[in-house]
Amino acid sequence: MALVYNARMTGTKPTVHDLHSHSTASxxxxxxxxxxxxxxEAGIDVLALTDHDxxxxxxxxxAAARRMGLVLVPGVExxxxxxxxxxxxxxxxxxxxxxxxxxxxQRLQAWRAWRAEEIGRRLEKAGxxxxxxxxxxxxRGRIVGRTHFARFLVESGRCKDMKTVFKRYLVKNRPGHVxxxxxxxxxxxxxxxEAGGQAVIAHPARYGFTATxxxxxxxxFMECGGAGLEVVSGSHDSRxxxxxxxxxxxxxxxxxAGSDYHGPESPYIQLGRLPPLPGDCIPIWSAWNAPIETKExxxxxx
Ligand code: AMP
Ligand code: MN
Ligand code: MN
Ligand code: MN
Numbered sequence: 010m011a012l013v014y015n016a017r018m019t020g021t022k023p024t025v026h027d028l029h030s031h032s033t034a035s036x037x038x039x040x041x042x043x044x045x046x047x048x049x050e051a052g053i054d055v056l057a058l059t060d061h062d063x064x065x066x067x068x069x070x071x072a073a074a075r076r077m078g079l080v081l082v083p084g085v086e087x088x089x090x091x092x093x094x095x096x097x098x099x100x101x102x103x104x105x106x107x108x109x110x111x112x113x114x115q116r117l118q119a120w121r122a123w124r125a126e127e128i129g130r131r132l133e134k135a136g137x138x139x140x141x142x143x144x145x146x147x148x149r150g151r152i153v154g155r156t157h158f159a160r161f162l163v164e165s166g167r168c169k170d171m172k173t174v175f176k177r178y179l180v181k182n183r184p185g186h187v188x189x190x191x192x193x194x195x196x197x198x199x200x201x202x203e204a205g206g207q208a209v210i211a212h213p214a215r216y217g218f219t220a221t222x223x224x225x226x227x228x229x230f231m232e233c234g235g236a237g238l239e240v241v242s243g244s245h246d247s248r249x250x251x252x253x254x255x256x257x258x259x260x261x262x263x264x265x266a267g268s269d270y271h272g273p274e275s276p277y278i279q280l281g282r283l284p285p286l287p288g289d290c291i292p293i294w295s296a297w298n299a300p301i302e303t304k305e306x307x308x309x310x311x
Pocket of ligand 4: 029031
């Protein structure tokens with residue numbers, strides 16, 4: 010991926026990367042332009058917008074990034090069904106106009122729309138009427154996800170916070186749970202690569218996999234052409250980070266770092282506060298540092 014880094018990246022200050030974030034195009038609470046503004050304010054130089062199963066926020070984010078002088082990495086977070094569970098695969102540096110990627114995402118969006126109705130029906134049976142309408146209000150015409158249902162249930166006073174909603178209603182063996190029918194791992198990596206991007210396993214420590222399971226996931230992922238592991242994540246503690254750094258090095262995976270920021274109301278994750286990647290990692294962006302094409306450089310080269 011050839012990113013053109015701007016002048017801000019040529020100084021002595023280390024470049025600050027955040028390669029995982031959400032906007033109102035999926036379940037984040039900030040519009041893409043506002044997210045980019047706050048990221049720039051927080052000192053982030055390179056930001057990836059990675060909404061769930063959609064690239065709809067990218068055009069607005071790219072325009073805002075140009076105005077604010079930060080580098081916007083076009084991204085996506087694809088939902089994958091793997092061994093009956095859900096795994097998230099990030100695509101970084103994608104061409105959002107790729108027909109293969111877009112037709113894949115359209116399928117997932119159609120499934121999301123049906124799933125939202127099904128969650129609504131199931132919650133209704135569990136004695137919670139109007140949840141679909143409430144979730145849709147929070148999604149404001151965009152794709153409805155579980156987060157929108159969770160916001161509605163908190164707002165209506167059924168649960169004290171989002172975490173409680175998920176635990177009581179939206180996960181396996183709970184009344185509003187609908188088993189996923191997302192992309193296969195192979196499809197997700199294929200779509201990302203077709204779009205010229207790099208595939209990264211998002212927040213690997215969050216799945217609660219045994220060492221064997223994680224090894225199997227990584228094995229299949231690399232066989233399909235997957236490139237990286239998200240070592241630093243807003244949902245990883247310092248032990249997860251060292252563990253995943255070792256896993257990445259052992260498998261020869263590039264290391265990524267992202268906050269998974271969803272907006273200012275999530276108090277634990279702030280923009281621009283990510284810990285650094287451990288020293289033995291190869292940052293996924295190390296190959297992005299394409300030299301800036303200047304007139305002199307091309308004149309010398311020819
Ligand atoms: P979905 O892709 O619609 O199934 O929703 C997944 C999203 O729900 C994740 O990306 C998180 O933003 C959110 N989520 C999942 N689990 C929790 C939790 N325990 N507390 C708060 N948000 C959660
Ligand atoms: Mn989310
Ligand atoms: Mn995720
Ligand atoms: Mn995410």
